[in-house]
Amino acid sequence: MLLTALLIFGSFQKGRADCDVPSVTTVSGNQVPSGKICSGDLIFEDNFDELNLKKWQHEVTLGGGGPMRLEKIFLYHGTLSLIGGIPVDQCTNPQWYGCERTGKPDSVLNPIKSARIRTVDSFSFKYGRVDVRAKLPGGDWLWPAIWLLPRYNQYSGWPASGEIDIMESRGNKELKNGDGQNIGTQQVGSTLHFGPNYNYNRYEYAHFEKNNASGYDTNFHTYGMQWNPDNISFYVDDEVIGTDTGLENPWQRNTKMAPFDQEFYIILNLAVGGVNYFPDNADNPGGKPWLNGSPKASTDFWMGRDQWLPTWHLGTDDSHLQVDYVKIWAL
Template sequence: MWVLFLLPLVWAIPKPTITPLTPSGLRWEIPDADYELVAIHFSINQDLTGVQAGRYNVDVRTKQGSSWVYVQDGVTLHPGDTVHYWLYALSRGRPSQDLNQVWTYSGPNTQPPVTHAPVTHAPVTHAPVTNKPAHNPKTEAVTHKTPSSGHNIDSVSFNAVQKDCDDSPVCTSYPCLIFDDEFNTFDLKTWEHEITAGGGGNWEFQYYTNNRTNSYVKNGVLYLKPTLTSDQYGLNFLEHGKLELWGAGPYDTCTGNQFYGCERQGAPGRLVNPIQSAKIRSSRGFNFKYGKVEIEAKLPTGDWLWPAIWMMPTYDSYGGWPASGEIDIMESRGNLHYHDSKGQSQGVNRMGSTIHFGPDWTHDNWGRGHAEKDSKHGTFGDSFHKYGLEWDENNMKFFLDDELILTVDPGNDGFWKYGGYDKTHFTNPWAGASKMAPFDQEFFIILNVAVGGQNFFPDSFTNTGYAKPWKDADSTAFWNARNLWYPTWKPNQNNGEDAAMQINYVKVWKLKP
């Protein structure tokens, strides 16, 4: 059962009142149903099929009283003219659409307002083709097509009908959009903040908190921005303060006690985590198995930043990490001038996709499911790019801007043999399950920006300008070198948002029954 939709849903958009104006113009009025955005697409005397763009296409961004009102100037209707249109509305990250609608103007007697007769059809939800509001800072046009998979996401409907006594959508055709967050608001019913200083086993230098300094929505974009802990608590706090994250309620309680994640005591040479950042997950609001995931994001630029878009299992059905799997859609490093021993760039102009699986944490065979890709123009911090996953009962495919960069197919014998574990003494945790086990269970989405720590910034890599200032998990050495790395975050420019991961949208489709 999808648990995203926690409130009563309106699946059909209320019918609009369409009014021709004198001497010209066309007025639209749509009753509000707790919408964040309403879009109108229409043509005069010209068919519109599905989500085809109309002669007129507009996003209505603000309500007038209890309705969404829009007037299209310069339109003159004559008796017998037909308005072909379709509507799109967004409520709490959930899209609704009414397609293939028709209204015919019968002449002056229909003025003032006349409401058209409805066209009978099933309520639908699917991806909009409208642009986000004009103030959206997205910097390049993108399509939603994946030629390598055969799915044209723009040319098909994504239908869903409401299930009796259940808020879960039931798809009636495929691909079927089952989740769409355009970040016009910050939906905290879907996205839960992780609150911990544990660093995920990598002893990273940030702690994660629920704070609008570090996670916020602006102009239709979600920002996950790291800042200095000393900005919040002062310099003295790092060596002498106590960071307590235990909390007192369901949304401010520490989410990870491992690795001293809920409490840290500062001392000389052993600092409280010097960076404050954000990590959000959809585990409370949206979990799914199989489908197409597409996330458009602009990555952070700045030394030792570690942005990630990834997925973890909802239930750990096969045991602790990595026996139940991990899916990393995108990981990158914020450094502008960072190279491996072969001189290959390993900074913000390179990203990677990876899966993790194995019988225990010492036998994670991530190398059997890993690929890296360089940006074709500039860096991934210069503009928005699409990071995608197509995942079904046969394989996983990873995409960058619709280009296939990695396919993982374990074969009929599954991941046990694919990882070479059949030659070990371990017991197979996936015995009797499908070939895709452990990736045949529900997962949820995670978005975060980490900083430094062990493992992800190898000592063998070279950072041009100055050497990596710490070894292992020495946060004190990292902090003492802040005059070197902090300027690369550009904290005094653009509200420090060059160091933020910016997410334009998150969409998930179910591709087939």
């Protein structure tokens, strides 16, 4: 199903003083259009001719659900690259085994550098169409994502206030589930996370996947969503892969799409490893060096680098998440 109707927009001007069709889209931040927002307006755009730090905030953290550290980005010929790499000071002390201090199993240093940028301080919006043209990385245990989080957590902490994953994928070229389906570079997924608490995340009711035998790491593709007041559609290269028209939510005072009726901001990131995204029971050449439930997941991951590091083809851009542009239009 092609998004023919969704592609028909009006003027692509930024906010103006008056228009025939006011938009239901709302925006906040210091990088938003001035004047009234009209239907079809281009309200956010970055072609990455430079890294505009007024638009993007570079997040450095030891978080992220597992063994990753977020730092490395660069621009090349109008493309943003988010990179996974090895810290130069990693494991130089013989009293450290990968990332865990001897005798202190709860003292863990994430062993990998990666990257995350976001618009949390500069741009958030409610309702619109998002297009992100990107080439995904190839390399075992790489985890690229294009996603959104709520600016103000109107419905309390995660996942109660929601999360919108436009695209997630895995960098393993030959990772397969029990049915023999490739769940690595040949598969992308789109997901809505929501629910009253961490143990009641209802994402399985709003999760969609699309496979491509050529692999999403071999070429650029467009990942996006159409976010309306009464539904959210995800697509790859203008083909809808799933639509959600209403959620099981306890916030009856608000819309049926709650918590997805508040402003969200954009995140682009490449993570590595983690303890909740790569299944322990999936089949991968060379195996999986760590278990998600292990108290030494970071150490086990690092000690298994002879398995995964050669698949990154360091010195090339194979393991980079490369983003050509981000564009958002008002409804």
